[in-house]
Structure formats: structure tokens, C-alpha cells
Amino acid sequence: MILNLDLGVNSYDIVIERGSINKAGELLNLNRKTLIVTDDGVPREYAETVAKASAEPYIITVSEGEDSKSFETLQKLLSKMLSESFTRRDCVVAVGGGVIGDLSGFAASVYMRGVDFYNIPTTVLSQVDSSIGGKTAINFEGIKNNIGAFYQPKKVLIDTDVLKTLPGRQISNGLSEAVKMSLTSDKDLFELFEKGDYMENIDLIIEKSLRIKKDVVMEDEKETGLRRILNFGHTIGHGIESLKLGLYHGECVALGMIPMCSDSVRERLVPVLEKLNLPTRLSFDENRVLSAMTHDKKAGGGKICAVFVNEIGSFEMKEQTAEELIARVGVIKGEKK
Ligand SMILES: NC(=O)c1ccc[n+]([C@@H]2O[C@H](COP(=O)([O-])OP(=O)(O)OC[C@H]3O[C@@H](n4cnc5c(N)ncnc54)[C@H](O)[C@@H]3O)[C@@H](O)[C@H]2O)c1
Numbered sequence: 306m307i308l309n310l311d312l313g314v315n316s317y318d319i320v321i322e323r324g325s326i327n328k329a330g331e332l333l334n335l336n337r338k339t340l341i342v343t344d345d346g347v348p349r350e351y352a353e354t355v356a357k358a359s360a361e362p363y364i365i366t367v368s369e370g371e372d373s374k375s376f377e378t379l380q381k382l383l384s385k386m387l388s389e390s391f392t393r394r395d396c397v398v399a400v401g402g403g404v405i406g407d408l409s410g411f412a413a414s415v416y417m418r419g420v421d422f423y424n425i426p427t428t429v430l431s432q433v434d435s436s437i438g439g440k441t442a443i444n445f446e447g448i449k450n451n452i453g454a455f456y457q458p459k460k461v462l463i464d465t466d467v468l469k470t471l472p473g474r475q476i477s478n479g480l481s482e483a484v485k486m487s488l489t490s491d492k493d494l495f496e497l498f499e500k501g502d503y504m505e506n507i508d509l510i511i512e513k514s515l516r517i518k519k520d521v522v523m524e525d526e527k528e529t530g531l532r533r534i535l536n537f538g539h540t541i542g543h544g545i546e547s548l549k550l551g552l553y554h555g556e557c558v559a560l561g562m563i564p565m566c567s568d569s570v571r572e573r574l575v576p577v578l579e580k581l582n583l584p585t586r587l588s589f590d591e592n593r594v595l596s597a598m599t600h601d602k603k604a605g606g607g608k609i610c611a612v613f614v615n616e617i618g619s620f621e622m623k624e625q626t627a628e629e630l631i632a633r634v635g636v637i638k639g640e641k642k
Contacts, residue, residue: 306322308321315439317459320460326351326400333398335359335398338363339359339363339395340412345367347400349366352400367381376452391416393420398423399423402426402428402431407435421459423458428471429507439456439526455526481558483498488617491517495573498577518535534622537612542561544598545561548593559584559585563578563637564635570616586639587637588638591638
């Protein structure tokens with residue numbers, strides 16, 4: 306199946322097909338120099354499969370983890386392209402999760418003012434969310450994603466076969482973002498989580514999530530309005546993440562969504578999160594979360610544009626102070642579940 310993300314001259318196709326990584330040579334234009342970026346936690350075979358399809362491949366493997374979204378690693382990618390005499394007509398392919406996508410997309414955006422970029426996401430999080438929409442970034446001076454660019458890929462290949470090697474906790478981590486999208490935008494998707502076995506429905510979950518994100522990005526490419534719904538659960542979630550308690554991003558978002566729902570939605574959300582092995586309670590110091598939230602870049606003039614879900618499949622945006630939001634966290638405080 307192919308979804309088209311229509312952004313005028315920046316439009317591109319998202320190919321959703323099991324085994325599509327094996328067809329990279331057919332689906333992407335790799336008849337040129339190709340920088341294939343991956344990390345050392347991603348099984349090597351995926352990057353090698355893409356390399357075999359390229360006329361002139363160069364695989365670069367960075368260390369797994371968020372620390373690779375740095376100037377240092379960016380420089381490694383750019384140096385490699387320069388030393389191999391990449392021109393503006395050559396290309397970059399990301400083969401990895403959101404870290405690799407964000408890093409290599411940014412490298413592609415700045416090398417010679419932009420070379421073609423393809424994304425082959427290999428985690429659930431990157432397949433449902435980060436591989437489309439064109440946000441690329443590295444972290445700078447301890448602040449996440451504060452140096453980057455909006456730079457759309459030329460094509461995205463979603464191959465759910467590559468998820469067979471992904472640890473269960475990473476699967477749940479990514480599905481938290483899919484639950485987020487279902488709550489604001491798609492009641493049927495939420496019911497899929499409620500009723501079925503999520504691994505049996507993974508292809509449909511990914512497709513439905515991509516449709517939601519695609520529609521949101523098409524309406525608001527540069528995050529001036531509607532795209533903020535993708536931040537649902539993220540304000541409190543980021544605050545919890547900043548406590549560095551060893552939780553994954555999606556786990557923090559799971560916790561962050563619970564206080565932003567009406568009682569009736571929360572009653573349905575908590576069992577879904579439990580089914581996904583995501584946390585629904587945590588012991589933490591809300592004053593530290595509050596101070597992190599007041600430094601959040603989404604805070605403007607003392608107010609935060611917060612997203613609430615009162616009914617599944619719809620949302621409400623309201624300006625709130627960090628204090629008003631933190632007053633809601635009682636529902637997630639307690640022993641970790
Ligand atoms: N650009 C966006 O719109 C956007 C949206 C959300 C998140 N993000 C970014 O995404 C990043 C998080 O992405 P992530 O959750 O994919 O994390 P990640 O890229 O760190 O991947 C998680 C781990 O899984 C391993 N891995 C990847 N694919 C694998 C596979 N198929 N089998 C086995 N192991 C595999 C990686 O080596 C890594 O250790 C963050 O930096 C976040 O800021 C970006």
C-alpha cells in the first residue's frame with residue numbers, strides 16, 4: 306500500500322509493505338552514491354540489504370542511543386560524504402529508529418544545502434511517527450532537538466518484517482505514540498487496542514497511525530496549529546522524562562496522557578496501557594516536573610497550549626499554566642505499575 310503525503314513540491318510516498326526493504330533498489334533511486342546511516346543496535350543485515358541495492362554504497366554505523374544526535378556525529382556523516390566526494394545529486398538513507406532518522410535527515414538537509422533523503426524506519430516509534438513529517442534534529446547543550454530543520458524525505462519504506470528483531474519494550478514504547486494518535490483522532494484505532502492482540506494487528510495499527518500523522522502534517526507542516534495535537538501527553542511526559550528515571554520516551558508519554566483525559570476516557574485508557582505493558586503510575590517529585598515544564602520550549606508567555614481528550618477520537622486545545630497542569634498529576638502518582 307502507498308500513502309501519499311501531499312505537500313506540493315515536497316510531496317512523497319510512504320510505502321507500507323512487508324519485505325519492502327528487499328525492494329529498496331526498485332523503490333528508491335540508489336543508482337548513485339548512497340550514504341546508509343544505521344546504528345550498532347540495529348541488526349547489520351538491514352543496512353547491508355540496502356547497500357546491495359545501491360550502485361555505490363557507504364555504510365556508516367554510529368553508536369546506538371540518543372547521544373548520537375550530536376554535532377560530533379553529524380560531523381562524522383558530513384565528513385564521510387565530503388571525503389567520498391558526494392555531490393548534490395547523491396543521497397542519504399536512514400536505516401534505524403528515530404535517532405538515525407532525525408540525525409541523518411538533518412545531515413541530508415545541510416550537506417550542500419540539501420541532498421535526497423530516504424527513510425527506512427526500523428522501530429515501531431519511527432514507523433508510526435518520526436519517519437514522516439520532516440522534522441530532523443540533533444540535541445545541543447543538553448536540550449533535545451533544538452538544532453534542526455524541516456526537511457522532508459523523498460520516500461519512506463515501512464517494512465514491518467524488520468520489527469521481528471525489536472525488543473518487546475521498544476514495541477510498547479512506539480505503540481504509546483499510536484495510542485496517543487488514536488485518542489485525539491481515531492476511535493476505531495483505539496478500539497483495536499482495546500479488543501485485539503496488538504501484535505496481530507500491528508500492520509493495521511501502523512497504517513492507521515500513519516494516516517493520522519499524514520493528515521495532520523498535510524494540514525500544518527511547520528507546527529503552527531493542528532500539529533500540536535501530536536504533542537498530546539508530551540508536556541507532562543517531557544517533564545517526567547527530564548527526571549531521568551530510566552523510562553523510555555513512549556513510557557513517559559503514556560504517563561503524560563493519563564492526566565489529560567476526562568474520567569471516562571481514563572477508565573478506558575489505563576487498561577489499554579496496562580495491556581501494552583506501559584506504566585500507568587509512578588512515584589516522582591512533581592516540583593521537579595513542574596520546573597522542567599516551565600522550561601519546556603512549548604511554553605509561550607507563561608502559558609502552555611495543552612491538548613485534552615474528553616471523548617475518544619476528539620480533542621480540545623486550551624492555554625494552561627504549568628501549575629494548572631501539574632495539579633492534575635495526582636491520578637498517576639503512586640507505586641509504579
Ligand atoms: N522527527 C520526529 O518527528 C520525531 C518524532 C518522535 C520522536 N523522534 C525522535 O525519535 C528518537 C527515538 O526514536 P526510537 O524510539 O526509534 O529510538 P532509537 O532510534 O534509539 O531506537 C531504539 C533502539 O532500538 C534499536 N533498534 C532499532 N531498530 C531495531 C530493530 N529492527 N531490531 C532491533 N533493534 C533495533 C536501536 O539500535 C536502539 O537501540 C528520539 O530521538 C526522538 O526525539 C522524532
